[in-house]
Amino acid sequence: MSQAAGTTGNAGESGAFVSLENLRPFAKVVFGDGAHEVARCGDGITLAYRPEGKEDWTSLGMQLEEGWPRIGGGIILSQSNALERFVRTHVVKIEGQTRTDGAQEFALEDVSWLVRNTEDLNLIEIRVGSEGDWTTVKIKDISKEKEKDRAVAALVKVSPDLEMEVSADMVGWAERLGAGAQIMPML
Incomplete structure (x- = not known):
């Protein structure tokens, strides 16, 4: 689904290295149980997120063009307790x-x-x-x-x-939750 990383970088979904250093959040995704900041990785395309107030970023291996429901779903699915x-x-x-x-x-x-x-x-x-x-x-x-x-x-x-066994259903569930998230710009 997605990959966790420290602050230096990791490979995105395509396998290409993306830098996770010096990221600047441009949006906040707010779910019922918390908020996450979203930024573009060093390649300017791939997105990363982190829980609001935390230091380490996680690459989503996704692009903004995929839409906020999928991005929000990706954040949900990358959580350790998603299953x-x-x-x-x-x-x-x-x-x-x-x-x-x-x-x-x-x-x-x-x-x-x-x-x-x-x-x-x-x-x-x-x-x-x-x-x-x-x-x-x-x-x-x-x-x-x-x-x-x-x-x-x-x-x-x-x-x-x-x-x-339930991954297809999990993706649909996560994207439905992602569609209900509040998206706020960060300046």
């Missing part, structure tokens, strides 16, 4: 089935899984699909009342190919 945010937005908790083992069922498109809590707040058991063994995974400290967040964290942890 979890996408899954949390689209997951459905399946209600109505009483289980004797205390498990809760969740679904995301064609993927369904069961989760059940353990005594340890940082551990959760998960079973992807309707058959198979339960797997215990370590998740970050999420309260047991936040069932959906715990279920999402467990699925992301045990599904290394999940991002690839």
Whole structure:
């Protein structure tokens, strides 16, 4: 999707080196959860962004001509928690089935899984699909009342190919969010 970089430069999507030094932001993209500054890289074409108030730039490997919805989407997709945010937005908790083992069922498109809590707040058991063994995974400290967040964290942890499987849907989701961003010029 995009590439993170320090302040010296990196290769853009085309593989050409682009400088990330001495960038001057020309626009601010404001989402509900924060703002990001956008600048042209040293090649004058490729765009980079950084969270407002931060020092390091990240190359988007995109051009202004691609439009603000795609640029905003690129910023969203380059975040380390993009997959979890996408899954949390689209997951459905399946209600109505009483289980004797205390498990809760969740679904995301064609993927369904069961989760059940353990005594340890940082551990959760998960079973992807309707058959198979339960797997215990370590998740970050999420309260047991936040069932959906715990279920999402467990699925992301045990599904290394999940991002690839939902990538087309993630791009569309990110671009829809990008279309809703506020774009402000920076002088």
